Amino acid sequence: MLxxxxxxxxxxxxxxxxxxxxxxVVIAGITTFRYKNExxxxxxxxxxxxxxxxxxxxxxxxxxxxxxxxxxxxxxIFKENGRIYELSAVHRMPLIIYDLxxxxxxxxxxxxxxxxxxQGIPNIxxxxxxxxxxKRFLVSYEREGERFQSSYSYITDNKFKPLAILNLPYLQNDxxxxxxxxxxxxxxxxxxxxxxxxxxxxxxxxxxxxxRSITAISEKINKTRIGKQNKKIEASYIxxxxxxxxxxxxxxxDQLEESAVKLAVSExxxxxxxxxxxxxxxxxxxxxPMRLTVQNFHRKxxxxxxxxxxKLTEYSDTLIQQIDTMSAIASAFSNFAKMPERKDxxxxxxxxxxxxxxxxxxxxxxxxxxxxxxxxxxxxxxxxRVITNLVKNALQAVPEDRSSAIEVTISRHANDAYIYVKxxxxxxxxxxxxxxFEPNFTTKSSGMGLGLAMVKSIIETYKGTISYTxxxxxxxxxxxxxxxx
Numbered sequence: 001m002l003x004x005x006x007x008x009x010x011x012x013x014x015x016x017x018x019x020x021x022x023x024x025v026v027i028a029g030i031t032t033f034r035y036k037n038e039x040x041x042x043x044x045x046x047x048x049x050x051x052x053x054x055x056x057x058x059x060x061x062x063x064x065x066x067x068x069x070x071x072x073x074x075x076x077i078f079k080e081n082g083r084i085y086e087l088s089a090v091h092r093m094p095l096i097i098y099d100l101x102x103x104x105x106x107x108x109x110x111x112x113x114x115x116x117x118x119q120g121i122p123n124i125x126x127x128x129x130x131x132x133x134x135k136r137f138l139v140s141y142e143r144e145g146e147r148f149q150s151s152y153s154y155i156t157d158n159k160f161k162p163l164a165i166l167n168l169p170y171l172q173n174d175x176x177x178x179x180x181x182x183x184x185x186x187x188x189x190x191x192x193x194x195x196x197x198x199x200x201x202x203x204x205x206x207x208x209x210x211x212r213s214i215t216a217i218s219e220k221i222n223k224t225r226i227g228k229q230n231k232k233i234e235a236s237y238i239x240x241x242x243x244x245x246x247x248x249x250x251x252x253x254d255q256l257e258e259s260a261v262k263l264a265v266s267e268x269x270x271x272x273x274x275x276x277x278x279x280x281x282x283x284x285x286x287x288x289p290m291r292l293t294v295q296n297f298h299r300k301x302x303x304x305x306x307x308x309x310x311k312l313t314e315y316s317d318t319l320i321q322q323i324d325t326m327s328a329i330a331s332a333f334s335n336f337a338k339m340p341e342r343k344d345x346x347x348x349x350x351x352x353x354x355x356x357x358x359x360x361x362x363x364x365x366x367x368x369x370x371x372x373x374x375x376x377x378x379x380x381x382x383x384x385r386v387i388t389n390l391v392k393n394a395l396q397a398v399p400e401d402r403s404s405a406i407e408v409t410i411s412r413h414a415n416d417a418y419i420y421v422k423x424x425x426x427x428x429x430x431x432x433x434x435x436x437f438e439p440n441f442t443t444k445s446s447g448m449g450l451g452l453a454m455v456k457s458i459i460e461t462y463k464g465t466i467s468y469t470x471x472x473x474x475x476x477x478x479x480x481x482x483x484x485x
Contacts, residue, residue, distance in 0.1 A: 016203040017196070024192040028185055035181050043149060044138070047170045051151050054091050054168065058155055069157045071099050074164050075106040084108045096167040097155065102126055105164060121165060125152055129165070146171060217245055294319075346485055347383065349374040349410055349417050356387035357408060362395055364404035374410065374417045377485040382458045389455050390421040390478050397425025397476060415484050422477040428470040436468070455480075 061083055067073045074097055078084040088095050088108035096107040102121030129137045129152055136153045149170045154162040232250040296315075302308065350369040357367055391406060398404045402424065409420040428436060437456045459466045463483055470476040 012206065013203045016199055016206070020192065020196055020199045024188065028188055031184060031188075032181055035184075043170070047138075047149055047151055047168065050091055050093055050170070051153060051166075051168055054087060054093070054095065055153070055155070055166065057087055057090075058166070062155075062157065069163065071105075071163050074099075074155075078106055094169055096169070098165040098167060100126075100162060100165065102165070121152065121167070126165075129154070217249060221249065343379050343381070344377050345380065346375055347378050347380055349376055349383075349419070349482075352378075352380060352383050353387050353408065353410060353419065356384040357391065359388065360391060360395075362404055362406075365391065365406045365408065368407065368409040370410050370412055372412070374412050375485050376417055376462075376482050378462060378482065386455050386458055386480065387419070387421075389452070390480075393452065394421055394423035394425065394476075394478075397423050397427075399426055412484075417482045417484055419480040419482070420477060421480075422475060424475040427472040427474060427476055428468070429472070433470070437466075 061077065062069050065077045065080070067077050067080075069077070078087075078097070084095055084097075084106055085108055094107065094109035097105045098121050099105055102123070102125075104120060125137055125139065136151065139150045139152070141148055141150070151166075151168045151170065153166050155164045155166050156162055232253050294315075300311075305311070350373065354367060354369065357365060387408070391408065394406045395404055398406075405424040407420070407422040409422070411418050411420075437452050456466050459480055459482065465481045466478060468476055468478045
């Protein structure tokens with residue numbers, strides 16, 4: 001089964017709300033991305049400024065030291081008077097100095113990035129610094145949930161000859177940026193929630209306005225029925241597109257009325273034509289054995305035969321049996337043709353069904369009636385006809401090697417009365433399920449197949465329904481629903 005799409009009103013409503021939601025998500029995403037980029041750039045520039053200031057102080061120290069300015073003397077120069085600790089405290093950053101091979105010379109903080117200090121500078125950093133014209137290399141990494149930037153640059157003497165490598169580990173503190181982003185997103189959510197409420201109201205009004213004319217047309221179309229007096233749509237102040245639909249609908253109503261008359265005549269003619277064919281076929285069946293019996297009697301008749309009376313009785317019984325079959329066919333056809341006649345009265349379903357079941361002498365029929373009185377407006381004869389046909393079919397569905405177990409149950413739900421007729425028969429084959437209620441369908445060797453068709457016609461005359469469920473070789477249950485009075 002294909003899924004039914006949303007209505008035009010719903011789609012318009014969802015589309016307008018989706019635009020607002022998409023816009024809010026896009027703005028939030030772009031703003032967050034921009035905040036993070038600006039924060040990243042800010043940290044890079046800040047680290048670069050601190051590095052320049054620290055190197056100026058280092059150059060100042062190297063110019064005024066009494067030690068020879070060599071790589072070997074770097075630890076002595078910066079340990080003197082605790083200068084490396086003083087520089088670290090002034091600039092609020094740890095300082096680590098390596099020799100040109102990447103081995104540690106001196107550092108200001110014993111615990112900061114302890115592992116990397118012990119390992120020294122990776123060779124790849126040294127090679128990239130040598131290849132870079134700026135002689136500076138920046139590494140970004142994360143450790144224990146915190147982000148770091150680590151700057152590597154050369155310390156030179158007064159002739160710009162490299163003496164050592166300065167490493168400045170920088171912790172990126174994004175707490176302020178995160179607070180700004182959260183504050184912005186909170187404000188954005190508040191604004192868009194307010195806009196969303198306004199948009200819901202506008203979308204509801206606008207979608208109703210746009211689809212009002214279409215809804216009116218759809219309601220008219222849903223009420224359109226063949227054989228009923230359908231009214232045309234009279235509308236004013238409608239759009240050009242909707243007016244085309246109105247004109248098409250009104251034209252369809254005119255054509256429908258003409259087609260309904262032709263269809264009714266054609267259906268009646270076809271129904272009686274098919275019924276006549278079926279009756280003729282059923283009547284021919286007993287005529288053949290009757291003809292053979294008479295011919296056989298005429299050919300073998302011998303007044304002096306001592307068994308003549310027995311043979312005559314046998315021939316007579318055969319003829320009477322076939323005549324009864326033809327009479328039953330005629331009665332079934334007559335009953336089916338007289339179905340529309342009704343004599344409605346207020347009936348207690350429990351009592352009428354119980355009286356209908358009294359005519360059955362077979363064992364295994366169980367009647368379960370509702371405790372309370374259930375009243376319906378129905379023709380008594382027609383209701384008895386419904387019950388007897390269903391029970392008779394149930395009994396005939398049970399094979400000869402199985403004991404009948406027929407359950408007739410009456411109950412009430414809401415404003416409807418329900419009659420359940422359940423058997424333990426052979427069930428209904430899957431290929432026959434669509435033909436069960438057709439007038440000329442039967443799986444039995446005799447009969448015209450009018451019983452269930454007649455039951456369905458009677459029930460639908462009173463705006464009821466009949467349905468069934470069946471399990472192969474386990475049984476079938478018919479369910480009749482009749483509106484209460």
